[in-house]
Amino acid sequence: MSRIGKKPVLVPAGVTASLEGKDVSIKGPKGTLTIPKADEISYELVDGGISVQPANETKRARSFWGMQRTLVQNLITGVTDGFSKQLLITGVGYRANVQGKNLKLQLGYSHDVDYAIPEGITIATPDQTTINISGIDKQKVGQVAAEIRRWRKPEPYKGKGIKYAGEFIFRKEGKKK
Incomplete structure (x- = not known):
């Protein structure tokens, strides 16, 4: 063995x-x-x-x-090499962009969510629905990704929310008439 x-x-x-x-x-x-x-x-x-x-x-x-x-x-x-995680945003009107040291998220709330980017972490938004998180500390990269995802977890009916790239969302069937 x-x-x-x-x-x-x-x-x-x-x-x-x-x-x-x-x-x-x-x-x-x-x-x-x-x-x-x-x-x-x-x-x-x-x-x-x-x-x-x-x-x-x-x-x-x-x-x-x-x-x-x-x-x-x-x-x-x-x-x-460093570590990286990718988050995908799904939903009408949901978007993200980096403004200085903050990540600005529009997630369907009445207000925008501002997330302060911690030291040692780099966040990039190549488009409005993709968030790339990278850094040298694996624990910190995962923690930041989890904190961002916590603002709007994907829901099982339409799949709207923030999910990890490659994550499978178990979908439920809606009401029937």
Whole structure:
């Protein structure tokens, strides 16, 4: 049985990794990301990568193992390629545009919704019904996408609202006469 956790996380050229103090820090062309070390996990710099192993054989340490390796992998992916999510707006009169540091959403309410774009996140609107969210921190990109989507979730009858690209909306049949 092969375990992904046994494989070291490869650090590509142009990226530097350091295990200083209580933090794992990765620096790359897009920026620097840091996560705190878990006490149950031992980290080690090996040639060409970072090895993540459980510090002891307790159930808690083994359950943290895969997650911590994935977090380190996400740091490396973030500083090299970055992460992005795409939201699609469906509905008559629903639209979005970026104005300075704010995302202005018109979602059928009596007022416009202004969403302040957080630091480290880039939002682009190639057209009025598409929102592209990108950044180096996977958690922050997903959180921003979820907060924007929360303003008008897609409804099951007509499918109006904000949905993720590729998301399937289960449609319901309306009333019958």
